Amino acid sequence: MKAWAKTLDPDSKSGIRFVADPHAEFTNALDLAFDGTAIFGQPRSKRYALVVEDGRVKEAHVEADNTGMSGEFCRFFFLSSLGLL
Numbered sequence: 001m002k003a004w005a006k007t008l009d010p011d012s013k014s015g016i017r018f019v020a021d022p023h024a025e026f027t028n029a030l031d032l033a034f035d036g037t038a039i040f041g042q043p044r045s046k047r048y049a050l051v052v053e054d055g056r057v058k059e060a061h062v063e064a065d066n067t068g069m070s071g072e073f074c075r076f077f078f079l080s081s082l083g084l085l
Contacts, residue, residue, distance in 0.1 A: 021045060032062065 005018040021027050027045040036044035047063035 016049075030060075 001018040001020045051059035
């Protein structure tokens with residue numbers, strides 16, 4: 001997560017909080033795990049970003065294909081990095 005934060009928000013000004021989930025507890029609770037065993041040797045988390053306000057999830061942005069940044073997920077990070085969200 002440090003690498004993501006350093007790349008996407010090097011000055012820590014966006015308000016985005018990057019949080020790791022090393023045991024996939026949160027990921028499993030959100031049902032966002034996928035079987036990555038063939039490539040990674042274990043289940044993995046889909047890429048996702050949540051907009052949380054006052055402790056409640058207001059928006060969820062989930063990478064659709066588990067292979068890379070595309071579509072809505074990429075748009076969310078791009079606009080966030082520009083301070084437009």
